[in-house]
Amino acid sequence: MIQFYPRALRRKKQETKNVYSSSDSYTTLFKDKPFWIWDKAQHVTAFDATNGNCCFNHIVGLPESEKTGIKNPMFDYEQIIFENIFKFQTLPNGKEDPKNRHVWVKKATGLGITEFILRLMLWLCTRNDDFKNCQMCVVVGPKEEIAIGLVKRMKRILEQVNIYVENRATTLILNDVEIQAFPSNHLASYRGLTAPRFIFLDEGDFFKKNDIQDVRDTTERYITKSKPYIVIVSTPNKPDLLFQMIEKEPENVCIYNRLFFNYEWGIDKMFTREEIEIQKASPSFDREYDLKYAGKIGNVFSELQIKEAIRLGELYKDLPLNQYTHHFGACDPGWAKTTPVYIGELLKPQQVFRINYYEGFEKSTPEVVATHIFNVSRRYINLKWFIDGSDRGFVNTLKRIFDEPDWDGGNTDDIDLNNVKIIPVNFTKEHKQLLEHAFLLLASGKVAIPAKYDRLLTALRTAQATEWNLDKEETVNDDDLDDFRLMLRKVYFGKKA
Numbered sequence: 001m002i003q004f005y006p007r008a009l010r011r012k013k014q015e016t017k018n019v020y021s022s023s024d025s026y027t028t029l030f031k032d033k034p035f036w037i038w039d040k041a042q043h044v045t046a047f048d049a050t051n052g053n054c055c056f057n058h059i060v061g062l063p064e065s066e067k068t069g070i071k072n073p074m075f076d077y078e079q080i081i082f083e084n085i086f087k088f089q090t091l092p093n094g095k096e097d098p099k100n101r102h103v104w105v106k107k108a109t110g111l112g113i114t115e116f117i118l119r120l121m122l123w124l125c126t127r128n129d130d131f132k133n134c135q136m137c138v139v140v141g142p143k144e145e146i147a148i149g150l151v152k153r154m155k156r157i158l159e160q161v162n163i164y165v166e167n168r169a170t171t172l173i174l175n176d177v178e179i180q181a182f183p184s185n186h187l188a189s190y191r192g193l194t195a196p197r198f199i200f201l202d203e204g205d206f207f208k209k210n211d212i213q214d215v216r217d218t219t220e221r222y223i224t225k226s227k228p229y230i231v232i233v234s235t236p237n238k239p240d241l242l243f244q245m246i247e248k249e250p251e252n253v254c255i256y257n258r259l260f261f262n263y264e265w266g267i268d269k270m271f272t273r274e275e276i277e278i279q280k281a282s283p284s285f286d287r288e289y290d291l292k293y294a295g296k297i298g299n300v301f302s303e304l305q306i307k308e309a310i311r312l313g314e315l316y317k318d319l320p321l322n323q324y325t326h327h328f329g330a331c332d333p334g335w336a337k338t339t340p341v342y343i344g345e346l347l348k349p350q351q352v353f354r355i356n357y358y359e360g361f362e363k364s365t366p367e368v369v370a371t372h373i374f375n376v377s378r379r380y381i382n383l384k385w386f387i388d389g390s391d392r393g394f395v396n397t398l399k400r401i402f403d404e405p406d407w408d409g410g411n412t413d414d415i416d417l418n419n420v421k422i423i424p425v426n427f428t429k430e431h432k433q434l435l436e437h438a439f440l441l442l443a444s445g446k447v448a449i450p451a452k453y454d455r456l457l458t459a460l461r462t463a464q465a466t467e468w469n470l471d472k473e474e475t476v477n478d479d480d481l482d483d484f485r486l487m488l489r490k491v492y493f494g495k496k497a
């Protein structure tokens with residue numbers, strides 16, 4: 001761990017204990033103090049001259065590493081965040097840059113950013129009276145306990161200098177500034193604030209899909225009302241949530257200064273090189289430490305089973321197409337997002353089902369996908385397609401191209417596979433059974449997935465289910481997983497194949 005300051009300057013525990021009861025007394029303690037003095041030499045001088053009362057962080061005590069117990073200075077990446085929050089720029093036309101006061105931080109876990117922003121908020125409340133009678137807000141993930149936890153954390157920082165604030169569990173009133181924490185799924189009172197001046201959305205990529213637009217609209221509506229600082233922080237979660245949405249915005253449209261801090265920023269500061277090497281073995285490393293929207297590790301397939309499927313996939317990926325065996329294709333259309341199309345091949349001598357074709361269609365139409373499916377089918381002699389029956393229109397678009405009679409939307413159980421190529425599947429009825437069957441095949445080493453099918457592999461890694469009921473919110477690329485289980489619907493080894 002780096003030693004930012006000479007040993008002599010590291011402060012012993014505050015010797016005199018003061019109990020501050022009114023805002024007047026404790027604000028004198030922090031009055032006009034900087035948050036931190038970023039120039040090291042100046043900081044050392046100021047520390048000496050004030051007997052350690054040089055800045056907010058030295059007064060309340062430097063943040064301590066839970067692992068090592070060592071007190072740390074503020075780090076370079078914290079300086080970058082600080083400067084971006086407070087920088088003020090004007091555009092060539094003389095107008096205020098809409099990015100002013102707005103910062104979005106995508107970060108590795110454990111860099112200390114939550115702690116840093118909470119301290120920053122406390123400092124803004126206490127260094128002067130600029131925020132008096134205003135509000136500050138913290139919006140956290142969808143659990144009241146997290147909101148309570150963050151307010152408790154702020155209260156604990158103040159308690160280090162014997163400032164005890166008694167408010168409701170999710171509220172802290174400091175120097176007439178009301179700091180409130182809200183879980184992202186209970187925003188009613190967040191919507192009705194009069195003048196929020198600082199808004200901190202913590203772990204914003206873990207807000208539920210249905211809450212994202214509401215949180216964002218409500219937050220950004222305050223921009224014209226009270227010009228708040230808006231700081232949005234998170235470790236990435238999965239694609240298409242709040243973080244990727246903001247990350248994808250063109251620079252000239254986005255109202256946030258976007259900052260990226262992967263694990264490398266924390267080496268020899270918040271983590272050691274050895275700790276990172278150990279973490280690299282974890283399947284969640286890319287997401288938690290390296291800023292990838294890879295989703296949380298699910299509970300259906302284990303990493304070991306997935307690795308075995310990849311091993312087999314790589315082993316058999318160059319085998320030529322076998323026209324004397326069964327091929328199964330699948331398509332679960334999602335017209336508003338990506339519609340994946342997969343094909344796999346039953347390799348009887350190797351006793352595996354090998355995935356050997358994928359094509360994804362971004363916001364496409366039934367006609368385009370159906371035509372593609374028809375064209376690709378020409379390469380195979382024995383290929384059957386399993387299609388999610390909930391989109392009857394699409395099933396029939398396909399059937400017409402394949403010159404098959406229309407499906408009436410009725411029972412799918414007694415469709416004779418020998419007579420047709422397009423087979424609708426009643427997902428509502430079969431989905432659990434299909435997931436269990438796919439699991440049993442993968443778990444017994446009967447599926448080969450070459451490493452290039454990364455969308456499917458991510459789907460498998462993040463698949464989350466309760467009693468075989470797939471949680472589509474948690475599972476990344478859930479349509480790819482649906483294709484996967486559709487393809488495997490009639491795959492049996494030994495018994496029924």
Ligand SMILES: Nc1ncnc2c1ncn2[C@@H]1O[C@H](COP(=O)(O)OP(=O)(O)OP(=O)(O)O)[C@@H](O)[C@H]1O
Pocket residue numbers: 063064065066071072073074075078108109110111112113114115116235
């Ligand atoms: N320079 C520092 N800045 C902030 N926190 C620090 C620093 N040094 C040590 N810490 C300590 O490290 C811990 C960091 O926790 P924190 O929850 O803020 O990290 P985080 O980046 O928000 O991580 P998470 O991904 O878990 O949300 C805290 O206990 C804090 O006291």
Ligand SMILES: [Mg+2]
Pocket residue numbers: 113114115202203
């Ligand atoms: Mg955090």
